[in-house]
Amino acid sequence: APDIPVAAVKAHLDQLQSIADANGGNRAHGQPGYKASVDYIKGKLDAAGFTTKLQEFDHNGAKGYNIIADWPGGAEDKTVMAGSHLDSVDAGPGINDDGSGSAGILEVALAVSREHLKPAKHLRFAWWGDEEDGMIGSQHYVDSLGADKAKLDSYLNFDMIGSPNPGYFVYEYDTRLTKVFKDWFATKKIPTERETEGDGRSDHAPFKNAGVPVGGLFSGADYIKTDAQAKEWGGTAGKAFDACYHQSCDTSKNIDDTALHNHSNAIANALWQLSS
Numbered sequence: 001a002p003d004i005p006v007a008a009v010k011a012h013l014d015q016l017q018s019i020a021d022a023n024g025g026n027r028a029h030g031q032p033g034y035k036a037s038v039d040y041i042k043g044k045l046d047a048a049g050f051t052t053k054l055q056e057f058d059h060n061g062a063k064g065y066n067i068i069a070d071w072p073g074g075a076e077d078k079t080v081m082a083g084s085h086l087d088s089v090d091a092g093p094g095i096n097d098d099g100s101g102s103a104g105i106l107e108v109a110l111a112v113s114r115e116h117l118k119p120a121k122h123l124r125f126a127w128w129g130d131e132e133d134g135m136i137g138s139q140h141y142v143d144s145l146g147a148d149k150a151k152l153d154s155y156l157n158f159d160m161i162g163s164p165n166p167g168y169f170v171y172e173y174d175t176r177l178t179k180v181f182k183d184w185f186a187t188k189k190i191p192t193e194r195e196t197e198g199d200g201r202s203d204h205a206p207f208k209n210a211g212v213p214v215g216g217l218f219s220g221a222d223y224i225k226t227d228a229q230a231k232e233w234g235g236t237a238g239k240a241f242d243a244c245y246h247q248s249c250d251t252s253k254n255i256d257d258t259a260l261h262n263h264s265n266a267i268a269n270a271l272w273q274l275s276s
């Protein structure tokens with residue numbers, strides 16, 4: 001897989017920050033900053049040759065949107081899917097949670113287009129609405145699949161991949177998917193740990209509950225980095241992985257560039273491998 005340019009990922013984060021700034025400081029479900037975020041991401045995908053659609057749903061009296069983006073080609077009965085939630089909480093702009101995953105998978109999707117990737121398995125990307133009210137958008141999508149859920153080879157979830165005091169956590173639910181991520185980090189000599197902070201708390205949960213193999217990456221939220229973790233990953237022991245989690249200070253300054261870059265490259269490697 002190609003290197004994912006972290007400057008490009010950060011440029012998407014700057015755009016999401018500007019969108020929040022122009023829309024009352026957030027990108028939350030039902031707020032204008034959410035729809036503006038959708039328009040930004042969808043515009044980039046359309047220009048790169050993806051087949052995109054907006055899936056609408058209603059929650060708490062407001063319309064929500066998932067973006068579903070298909071890369072033409074590959075066996076659709078073996079679809080490899082990657083997703084991140086595009087909504088923030090009401091309290092802030094949501095740049096690490098989950099602008100980071102949203103921008104990371106966007107730049108990986110754009111790399112698929114730049115490289116004219118011709119995968120054996122079909123590739124699909126998703127940006128979920130209204131995760132913060134309980135995975136509403138992703139649950140809506142899984143419910144809408146019906147028998148088509150058997151066509152999903154795997155679903156990979158990326159919720160918070162640029163935490164400012166980062167860890168490297170791999171979801172361990174499926175040995176094949178876990179191995180793809182762990183092997184990549186091992187070649188980079190970056191230690192990883194099993195993800196335990198978020199069990200059932202992000203958009204992989206609806207897929208897992210429906211029997212779809214799931215995997216993913218996470219750089220930590222409000223758990224505290226231990227001394228042992230600071231030794232292996234650097235950063236500050238005794239401090240949260242993301243001290244701005246769900247707060248107004250989750251801005252474009254609330255990102256560790258190295259973690260964002262490593263995770264983005266790990267995503268690209270996983271999608272290249274799993275779809276080949």
Ligand code: PHE
Pocket residue numbers: 097131132159160197198199201202203218221
């Ligand atoms: N889903 C949580 C949120 O959006 C964040 C989270 C992701 C927590 C993954 C743990 C693991 O707030």
Ligand code: ZN
Pocket residue numbers: 089097132246
């Ligand atoms: Zn959140």
Ligand code: ZN
Pocket residue numbers: 085097098131159160202
């Ligand atoms: Zn999140």
Ligand code: ZN
Pocket residue numbers: 114116
């Ligand atoms: Zn070209």
